[in-house]
Amino acid sequence: MSKRKHSKEFKLRLLKEHAENGVSFYQLEKDNNLSFGMVRHWFAAYRAYGEAGLICSNSMLCRYSAELKRRVVEEYVAGGISTLDLAHKYGIRAENTVSKWVRQYNVHEELTDSRPEKGEYLMVKNNKPRKTTRDERIRIVEYCIANANNYSLAAKEFDCSYGQVYFWVKKYEEKGIEGLCDRRGRSKPANELTELEKLQAENRLLKAQAKQQQMEIDFLKKLDAVERR
Template sequence: MSRKQYSKELKLELVKKHLEDEISYWKLGKEYGIEASIIRRWGHKYETFGEDGLEKQNADLCNYSAEFKKKIVLEYLGGNITSQDLAAKYKIHAPSTVRTWIKQYNNHEDLTNSRKEGVYLMAKNGARKNTTLEERINIVEECINTGCNYASTANKYGCSYGQVYVWVRKYKDKGIEGLYDRRGKNKAISQLSDIEKLKAENRLLKAQTQQQQMEIDFLKKLDEIERR
């Protein structure tokens, strides 16, 4: 009996409902007629590899050398080929992977060797990390500064991709208030002084402004390439 296939879009929809709306895997499974264990497995892949982990074919995740990545980026910046064509030409997992390398290069991040298949980029087994409010602010600031590169931020701070994604999303939706851990174990927003709140808000707004400017500069560079 063949295994039923599910689209990446459906997988992502259910995983985000679990992470953002805090709907249990069991309830999602009952609503969509899918085994809860299957949705939980998707959640684990998302926590570990991000959206790429939900692709139908993901055997070649994390198998690219720094030299190969740089070669692809430079070929793209040469202006004669698209990210989609590069992915097809070199059998790269997805065009989004190429775009990630391009963004890292333009953000002056080092293009490093990917780890071998089966070795996670984030915390071991996608484990969730307990954090303080200040740590979450630092993580969100870092993620925004890297152009919302959830994977690299999660790897740097030893937390899961899903955690970083949710914190950034909550900050964008609710500001600093969205980063408060409502389980009551960490310092509450109301306990922050006005100066502490202002400093935190200014840091994150500065990060957003810098990233927006980098996006503008990046688009200008692409426009110049296309005009050649």
């Protein structure tokens, strides 16, 4: 299989074939003489980091703390979530990275920091969860959706954890605005939201979704332009 470097445009073209035409990762790898799992790896990197994930090296992006590794492994062992979903949830660039941590755990190998902490990480792997108001959660989800569900970017912008952003977006997708209301004894219960508040919040989030859709259209146009060169 080929060991050559591939351009961002080449990677985006293959991801477009997968997204638009349903071409499997395996078929794309076979047709382009790529190593098994390479296109899936690019897909995970793009989903987690956007275009930066297709051009930055592992050493720039893949810095994981021992605490994060243990949290991911414990969630996997508890059941109910796949290694791929965990990779997406925590912004881990490759699914097999999670599988590797699970194997280490199963043979009682200590999970340690991937690299010494030097300077500011590009992503927000170690951001701590924090308490938020309902309005904050709405703003965070609005921002995340408007930026192509870039959970890391939203976590950095609002100084919260990646996992929190992921959870809130999924809750909104499942239950709408009500999914962003904390029902654990806050002073203003979720059912006290006025109809006007709900309509205003839904309108903001619908605008964010429209922005994301336009970004996707622009993205496809950009890929078409690259292919015509």
